[in-house]
Amino acid sequence: MDCGRRDTRIRRLRRDELPVDTIELARYLIGKILVHDLPEGRTSGRIVETEAYPIGDPACHAYRGLTASNRSLFLDRGHVYVYFIYGSSFCANVSSETPGVGAGVLLRGLEPIEGVPTMEKRRRTNRLRELTRGPGRLAEAMGIDRRCDGLDLCGDEALWLGSVEGETAEIGTTTRIGLSREAHRPLRFHAIGSQFVSGPRRLLVAEITKSRPLPATPRL
DNA sequence: TATGCGATATTCT
DNA sequence: GAATATCGCATAG
Numbered sequence: 023m024d025c026g027r028r029d030t031r032i033r034r035l036r037r038d039e040l041p042v043d044t045i046e047l048a049r050y051l052i053g054k055i056l057v058h059d060l061p062e063g064r065t066s067g068r069i070v071e072t073e074a075y076p077i078g079d080p081a082c083h084a085y086r087g088l089t090a091s092n093r094s095l096f097l098d099r100g101h102v103y104v105y106f107i108y109g110s111s112f113c114a115n116v117s118s119e120t121p122g123v124g125a126g127v128l129l130r131g132l133e134p135i136e137g138v139p140t141m142e143k144r145r146r147t148n149r150l151r152e153l154t155r156g157p158g159r160l161a162e163a164m165g166i167d168r169r170c171d172g173l174d175l176c177g178d179e180a181l182w183l184g185s186v187e188g189e190t191a192e193i194g195t196t197t198r199i200g201l202s203r204e205a206h207r208p209l210r211f212h213a214i215g216s217q218f219v220s221g222p223r224r225l226l227v228a229e230i231t232k233s234r235p236l237p238a239t240p241r242l
Numbered sequence: 243t244a245t246g247c248g249a250t251a252t253t254c255t
Numbered sequence: 256g257a258a259t260a261t262c263g264c265a266t267a268g
Contacts, residue, residue, distance in 0.1 A: 201260065
């Protein structure tokens with residue numbers, strides 16, 4: 023892979039580039055970039071693990087209909103839904119269907135690109151692999167909390183989705199993690215070979231669905 | 243590497 | 256009151 027003078031600037035994704043389908047979006051987001059610009063600096067990383075929570079899925083937070091807490095899942099695709107779980111962690115999702123339809127994609131793993139020192143400070147550790155591996159760690163490292171709920175990732179905001187040209191990941195498909203309902207469905211996607219994918223190793227062996235290597239992390 | 247456990251806050255029953 | 260899309264630490268092999 024070319025690691026020379028190529029311009030690796032991150033380009034903002036437009037909403038019309040996002041698939042209008044939860045499962046397709048979950049796959050599409052593997053290899054894309056999540057960026058958060060705050061006064062303390064930019065943090066960014068490559069998305070390496072997602073889970074789909076599609077329409078009609080009992081495990082989806084939108085399954086029982088619109089409430090005050092899950093309303094962001096019903097926004098047009100490309101908005102953030104943030105929730106707090108187990109008394110300890112925030113998790114970030116990307117809304118994934120048309121306005122009024124509730125579904126989302128959980129972001130579970132990120133490969134840090136920019137702002138590692140900021141992430142280390144937020145996470146209170148300097149162990150690289152533990153900065154952004156897992157949904158709660160990812161949100162904490164990126165400075166994502168309930169204030170981000172409802173933001174438009176495709177708008178002109180501090181938190182946004184980006185792309186570096188030419189990226190394609192070798193994507194593995196497995197069952198989702200931490201569920202008691204609908205636990206059998208193959209709705210978890212990950213970049214094969216990434217050190218920043220969560221969950222037990224045995225899950226990494228599952229079906230390979232694409233076959234081009236993830237490029238080297240761009241130096242920005 | 244893997245398994246188990248306790249802590250914790252919010253939401254819904 | 257129960258359940259939960261988790262984390263960090265402990266322990267065993």
